[in-house]
Amino acid sequence: MRYAQGGGLTDAGRAARERVRLQAVERFEDGQKNREIAAALRVSERSVERWRRQWRERGEAGVLSKGSPGRPRLSEAQITRLERELERGPLAHGWADQRWTLARIKTLIGRLFHVSYTVVGTWLLLKRHGWSWQQPARRAIERDEAGQSMTPPRARSWGRKGSTPVVRVRGRGSGRVSMAGLTCYKPGKRSRMFYSVREYRGRKGEPKGIGWRDLCDLLVRAHIQLGGPIVLVWDNLRMHLVEPMRQFIADHADWLTVFQLPSYSPDLNPQEGIWSLVKRDIGNLAAADLGQITRAVKRRLKQIQYRPDLVDGCLVGTGLITDG
Known part of the structure; x- marks a missing residue:
């Protein structure tokens, strides 16, 4: 029996999970084998083996669920700092282009706050705080006398809703x-x-x-x-x-x-x-x-x-x- 990280269960579902573990403890005390317990409780033998090991080491308390580890959260001050760093752009943080991807933002969060987010968790975090996947605009920061610019293709990037990301391109040269x-x-x-x-x-x-x-x-x-x-x-x-x-x-x-x-x-x-x-x-x-x-x-x-x-x-x- 497997449960999603974070439980994904109602209070009644979590209570039922604990009852299954306590029933397993009773069967350990009665001397039943792992295969019999797994079949009776409709769980995997691997789970029963793990519970039995925990029961031997720490008794009944060792078998009970520790609960969800919970998803890592950033404080409001950390969110503010993250948004400020995102507005500086990827170039300021060592990437070669000006495209914020979920993988890069996930890496930036780890660097700044030593907190591990999944890519999906990063997506949810950005959505909750008003960021979206957008097509950026261009702005030339250098031009030569002829006004020709080197403008590589635009790629979507994460930016704050209502504020289109700006890609700064150099206009020097016509190659x-x-x-x-x-x-x-x-x-x-x-x-x-x-x-x-x-x-x-x-x-x-x-x-x-x-x-x-x-x-x-x-x-x-x-x-x-x-x-x-x-x-x-x-x-x-x-x-x-x-x-x-x-x-x-x-x-x-x-x-x-x-x-x-x-x-x-x-x-x-x-x-x-x-x-x-x-x-x-x-x-x-x-x-x-x-x-x-x-x-x-x-x-x-x-x-x-x-x-x-x-x-x-x-x-x-x-x-x-x-x-x-």
Whole structure:
């Protein structure tokens, strides 16, 4: 017989629980075996074993329930301090972006007050004190003469109801980070993901993003590491259809077969799920320079490479299947 932490019982239910334990004590004194007691009282043998051990050590008092440990509570002064620290933002507490998540707030409570909350308990605490899950607004704290800004995706964050969280972004510089990737699936094998990242800093003659040569290099690298032929299914991006890319595909027809997805069908492309995971991770990032964004992107892509379950989930999200 198991009860939820905190009891989850009425007064009558708690009284019934104590009666069961006292009945177990009577049966201990009569010399009954654990299996007989468990069957008679409709509890697990494990519970009976624990009660018997407590009875031997401390008698009847040792068997009685100690009651719920109760949920940890913060005083009003501690709640006020917590809200003040939350308003300072995650950057002030060592996180790389400006996104308050339940896990981060739970960690902050532990750091400040040495009190352990569960994620659900943290959610209830915030709800009780007027905080909600919101889409933040942006505010530039630096701009160059051209007024261009580096603004990574916005991600939801916890904030006080009626007061929209503000994400401060630096507007210095006009660079961006481009990504290309391959998600690779084979029945019975571990899913793989390959990627290429390129920075564009606005310099004269610098490529503005991923080009067809980058795509060719990515395909060759995947072919070498996978050690077999590749059936490539991709969308109708202009770079996929340029003549040099078509020529590369024709020249490597011995190991590369290409199929085009229907037009306007990102929901069928599992790589879109990868990009969504990356953008969510760098949401609300107040990057000091383009290099910080690049490092954050590469770090997240590397983490995904070691999580085949995430790669599999992106395929599941498309509704497609691999037929072995």
